[in-house]
Amino acid sequence: MTGKLLGLDGCAVKVVDSARVEETRRRLVSRDEATKLSELFRLLGDVNRVRLLYALLEAGELCVCDLAATVDMAETSVSHALRLLRTAGVVRARRDGRMMFYRLEDDHIRLLLDLTRQHLQHDAPERKSAKKAKRRLRR
Amino acid sequence: MTGKLLGLDGCAVKVVDSARVEETRRRLVSRDEATKLSELFRLLGDVNRVRLLYALLEAGELCVCDLAATVDMAETSVSHALRLLRTAGVVRARRDGRMMFYRLEDDHIRLLLDLTRQHLQHDAPERKSAKKAKRRLRR
DNA sequence: GTCATATATGAACATATGTGCAGAGATTGG
DNA sequence: CCAATCTCTGCACATATGTTCATATATGAC
Numbered sequence: 001m002t003g004k005l006l007g008l009d010g011c012a013v014k015v016v017d018s019a020r021v022e023e024t025r026r027r028l029v030s031r032d033e034a035t036k037l038s039e040l041f042r043l044l045g046d047v048n049r050v051r052l053l054y055a056l057l058e059a060g061e062l063c064v065c066d067l068a069a070t071v072d073m074a075e076t077s078v079s080h081a082l083r084l085l086r087t088a089g090v091v092r093a094r095r096d097g098r099m100m101f102y103r104l105e106d107d108h109i110r111l112l113l114d115l116t117r118q119h120l121q122h123d124a125p126e127r128k129s130a131k132k133a134k135r136r137l138r139r
Numbered sequence: 140m141t142g143k144l145l146g147l148d149g150c151a152v153k154v155v156d157s158a159r160v161e162e163t164r165r166r167l168v169s170r171d172e173a174t175k176l177s178e179l180f181r182l183l184g185d186v187n188r189v190r191l192l193y194a195l196l197e198a199g200e201l202c203v204c205d206l207a208a209t210v211d212m213a214e215t216s217v218s219h220a221l222r223l224l225r226t227a228g229v230v231r232a233r234r235d236g237r238m239m240f241y242r243l244e245d246d247h248i249r250l251l252l253d254l255t256r257q258h259l260q261h262d263a264p265e266r267k268s269a270k271k272a273k274r275r276l277r278r
Numbered sequence: 279g280t281c282a283t284a285t286a287t288g289a290a291c292a293t294a295t296g297t298g299c300a301g302a303g304a305t306t307g308g
Numbered sequence: 309c310c311a312a313t314c315t316c317t318g319c320a321c322a323t324a325t326g327t328t329c330a331t332a333t334a335t336g337a338c
Contacts (some may be wrong), residue, residue, distance in 0.1 A: 001322085002336090009225050014204045014208070014283090014284090015204060015205055015208040016204060016205050016238070017171050017196050017205055017251065018208075019200075020198060020201070020205065021201075021205050021208050021209050022200075023195055024197045024198040024201070024209050025209055027197040028190065028193060028194055028197060028209065028210070029189075029190065029193045029256070031186075031190075031196060033256075033259065034186050034189045034190045034193065036190040037182055037183075037189050037193075037255060037256065037259060038183065038185055038186045038188070039184075040186040040255065040258075040259065041180050041181075041183035041189065041255070042180075042181065042183075042185070042295095043183025043184075044176075044177065044180035044181075044184070045177055045178075045180040045181025045182070045183070045184040046177055046295090047170075047173050047174050047177045048179070048228075048296085048297095049177070050173045050176050050177040050180065051167065051170075051173045054167060054173065054176075055167055056167045058163050058166040058167060059159060059162075059163040062156075062159070062160075062163070063155055063156050063314085063315095064314070064315060064316095065153045065155060065314070066155050066156055066159065066160050069153070069154040069157075069160050070163050070164055070167065072168070072236055073305090074297080074298070075314080075315075076297080076298065076315090076316085076317095077166075077296080077297060077298080077300080078315095079314095079315060079316055079317085080296080080297080080298095080317085081296090081315085082315095082316095083316075083317085093285075095304090097305065097306070097313095098304070098305045098306065098312095098313060098315075099155070099305095099313095099314060099315080100313045100314080100315065100316090108254070108257070108258040108261070109258070111254060112251075112254055112255060112258065115247070115250060115251055115254060116176060116179065116180070116251060117168070117172070117176065118247070119179075119247040119248070119251065120172065120175050120176060120179065135184055138236070153313095153314090179324095183304095185325090185326075187326085187327095202284085202285095203284070203285060203286095203306075204284070204285085213327080213328080214284080215285090215286085215287095215327085215328070215329085216326080216327060216328080217285095218284095218285060218286055218287085219286085219287085219326080219327080220326090221285095222286075222287085234334095234335090236284090236335065236336070237283060237284045237285075237334070237335045237336065238283095238284060238285080238335095239284080239285060239286090
């Protein structure tokens, strides 16, 4: 039942349901898009950056030193982190005098942060215990 | 205008708006929660794992070898990746004979993948060009 | 039982990543 | 102009991470 399929690099790979594989390959996100997706997720994949983002989610807008005080980090680290987030379009900077004020870029980001937090709050505790139905998406 | 605030570690940090900082600190996600959030995001922060997840999003359920064929990876790598995703509760495994079939764990994950993809499709192109209004969340 | 298949695991290596330090910009006030 | 303040950047180091190879487990066929 196991068939063969010639990959793009010419390397033979075993497949079981070649029809479904072909169909999925056609619908799959492109490598470029997948790369961008993973880059965005990787940016969110750091405790300190996450804390900065959720601080901005709560506060709306904060300057670097207040962000540092809020999440209890060195200002240099905050600056490094914010540059990455800014470059990726996750946060936006506004200068006021010698201070820079940062905020989340848009509602999409806010939704993403919110949704993920809900996911952990609803599902993680269930997985630890009896793992029951977990359908709801309320707040 | 710049005040001082004694951090938890006893290190003095400069603050501008100490009231807002205090308020934000109270509302901020806990360190534990932030850690879990970042761990989840970090899992999604890899091109290959992302491609696997979006393959499952399209296909519904696939065995390891078909997943490997779909995203053009070595089966060992796929297995390693799936273990991480499984441990974190992002995917779920089902055994059928000698094969293991994987699927996304729940609708929360599907929503997360979908929302993020929408974010990149709508916002990323705009940032490259003139950066206009980007409010909509349709599909 | 043996063999073949499908997947999982462990270890090792190369690379990527976050952090802190030193110093550079940028802006304000005198 | 200079000094002070707030933030940014480049470099270096320690750690973390993904991938590969070899091997182990598990199931089914004979």
